[in-house]
Each structure stands twice: as C-alpha cells, then as structure tokens.
Amino acid sequence: xxxxxxxxxxxxxxxxxxxxxxxxxxxxxxxxxxxxxxxxxxxxxxxxxxxxxxxxxxxxxxxxxxxxxxxxxxxxxxxxxxxxxx
Amino acid sequence: xxxxxxxxxxxxxxxxxxxxxxxxxxxxxxxxxxxxxxxxxxxxxxxxxxxxxxxxxxxxxxxxxxxxxxxxxxxxxxxxxxxxxxxxxxxxxxxxxxxxxxxxxxxxxxxxxxxxxxxxxxxxxxxxxxxxxxxxxxxxxxxxxxxxxx
Numbered sequence: 001x002x003x004x005x006x007x008x009x010x011x012x013x014x015x016x017x018x019x020x021x022x023x024x025x026x027x028x029x030x031x032x033x034x035x036x037x038x039x040x041x042x043x044x045x046x047x048x049x050x051x052x053x054x055x056x057x058x059x060x061x062x063x064x065x066x067x068x069x070x071x072x073x074x075x076x077x078x079x080x081x082x083x084x085x086x
Numbered sequence: 087x088x089x090x091x092x093x094x095x096x097x098x099x100x101x102x103x104x105x106x107x108x109x110x111x112x113x114x115x116x117x118x119x120x121x122x123x124x125x126x127x128x129x130x131x132x133x134x135x136x137x138x139x140x141x142x143x144x145x146x147x148x149x150x151x152x153x154x155x156x157x158x159x160x161x162x163x164x165x166x167x168x169x170x171x172x173x174x175x176x177x178x179x180x181x182x183x184x185x186x187x188x189x190x191x192x193x194x195x196x197x198x199x200x201x202x203x204x205x206x207x208x209x210x211x212x213x214x215x216x217x218x219x220x221x222x223x224x225x226x227x228x229x230x231x232x233x234x235x236x
Binding site (some may be wrong): 004005009010011012015019027032041042045066069070 | 094
C-alpha cells in the first residue's frame with residue numbers, strides 16, 4: 001500500500017516512454033518527450049532523489065523539446081531550399 | 087502512506103495519466119493542450135508529495151516545475167505557431183479546472199503548514215503555477231499572435 005505512488009509513477013514512465021517510441025512524427029514525439037521528462041522527475045522524487053529530479057525537470061521539460069523542434073525546423077527549411085533549387 | 091501521498095497518487099494516476107493519453111493520440115491541438123496540462127497537474131502532485139514525505143525542501147521541485155512548465159509550453163506555442171494557426175486549440179474548461187486544482191492544493195497545504203516562511207513560498211508557487219498556466223494556455227490558443235508575428 002505504501003508503494004502505491006511508486007507504482008503509479010513507474011506506470012506513467014513506462015506508458016509515456018512507450019508512447020514516445022510509438023509516435024512517428026518528430027514534432028509530436030517532442031510533445032510526448034516533454035511529458036516523459038515530467039513523469040521521470042516525479043519518479044525520481046518518489047524514489048527520494050530530488051536533486052536528480054531537479055536536473056531532469058530542467059533538461060526534460062524544456063531543453064530536449066526545444067532542441068528537437070529547432071532541429072526539425074532547420075531540416076525542413078533545408079529541404080525546402082533544396083526543392084526550390086532543383 | 088498518508089492522505090497527502092494518497093492524494094498525490096490519485097492526481098498522478100488520474101490527471102497525468104489522462105494527459106498522457108491526450109498527448110499520445112488525437113490531433114496536434116489536443117496534444118499541445120495535454121502537454122500543458124501535464125505540467126499543471128504534476129506541480130500540485132509534487133507539492134502534495136513534499137507534504138506527504140514531510141520534507142519541505144521538496145517544494146523547490148514544484149517551484150522549478152511551476153517556472154519551467156509554462157516556458158516549455160511557450161516553446162511549443164512559438165515553434166508550432168504555423169501549424170496551430172489554422173486549427174487553434176480551445177481548452178478553457180480543462181485549463182481552469184487544472185488551475186482550480188492547483189489553487190485548492192496550495193490552499194490546503196497553506197492551512198496544513200500554518201503561517202510563516204513556508205506558507206509564503208507555497209503562495210509564490212501557487213501564483214506562478216496558476217498564472218503561468220493561464221498565460222501558456224492563452225498563448226497556445228493564439229491570444230498573443232500579434233506579438234509572435236512582430
């Protein structure tokens with residue numbers, strides 16, 4: 001009974017990680033990754049590791065989606081430029 | 087296991103579980119709203135956990151999440167503004183429900199800790215949570231489109 005919150009956090013991480021793999025479009029994958037970062041931070045908190053959770057929050061909820069979206073944007077623009085040149 | 091951690095488990099399982107379903111399926115406008123709600127619901131859960139474990143320093147986690155969650159949503163709102171412009175998300179009801187849950191949790195914790203420095207910190211977290219969530223939701227639905235264009 002005392003481990004109910006740990007089980008819930010583990011299930012959330014497993015579910016969001018599976019969803020992140022199953023979603024194919026990179027933009028939507030970034031959205032699922034942001035939720036995965038928050039779920040991981042909650043898991044680290046219930047496992048009594050708040051310092052790890054703190055860095056996971058900063059990296060997982062903002063930095064990873066930002067880098068992914070910027071990369072997708074740059075790749076798309078390069079593809080459009082190449083399409084125009086041909 | 088006390089009432090606080092039980093409530094946190096319920097918020098996590100019901101709220102964040104539902105947003106996980108929302109972010110994994112459906113059109114893009116539903117996914118961005120679900121991503122915004124996931125941070126807005128995880129923050130009260132972290133507050134409840136800090137009270138349940140009787141560790142006031144865990145409130146820092148909720149503070150960081152209340153600050154960075156809306157920032158992450160604003161990143162999506164800015165970089166996906168082209169795709170969201172044709173089909174803007176409308177989620178007034180769930181946004182206000184999540185904001186109400188956050189405010190209710192903060193009020194309950196304020197009553198539990200009593201007046202003092204910890205209560206001031208909780209109130210700051212609550213204000214950041216509700217305000218940031220409402221601003222991020224408004225940005226998603228295109229409320230600041232004139233700003234993002236300029």
